[in-house]
Amino acid sequence: MSYIDQEATGKLLRTAVKNSSFSVTDICKEMNISTTSIYNWFRGDSLPTIDNLFLFAELVGQKVDDIVVYVSDRNNASAA
Numbered sequence: 001m002s003y004i005d006q007e008a009t010g011k012l013l014r015t016a017v018k019n020s021s022f023s024v025t026d027i028c029k030e031m032n033i034s035t036t037s038i039y040n041w042f043r044g045d046s047l048p049t050i051d052n053l054f055l056f057a058e059l060v061g062q063k064v065d066d067i068v069v070y071v072s073d074r075n076n077a078s079a080a
Contacts, residue, residue, distance in 0.1 A: 001073055007044030008069035013056065014042040016067050020060040031055055 017024060028035050031052060040046045048056055057064045 003071055004047060005044075005069040005071050006047055009047065009067065010042045010044035012067045012069065013038075013048075016056075016060040016062050022059060027056065027059055030059055 017027060022030070024035060024038055028038055033052065037046075037048075041048055047053070053064055053068070057067055060067075
């Protein structure tokens with residue numbers, strides 16, 4: 001089964017904000033979301049919608065692929 005690792009992705013999202021010129025408050029204002037939402041992402045309790053994910057990536061100067069941790073079984077299938 002393939003999936004997005006919410007907790008690992010949340011850590012990358014938090015790091016992306018720390019490495020950007022934006023504060024959490026700035027990003028929330030730009031994205032029109034609550035601070036509760038973004039902190040839920042950081043903890044891995046939830047993920048941003050696809051629209052918010054792309055907007056977030058643009059704001060922090062990252063590519064979506066660099067801030068989402070995708071786990072795939074495909075690599076393990078040949079080892080079985």
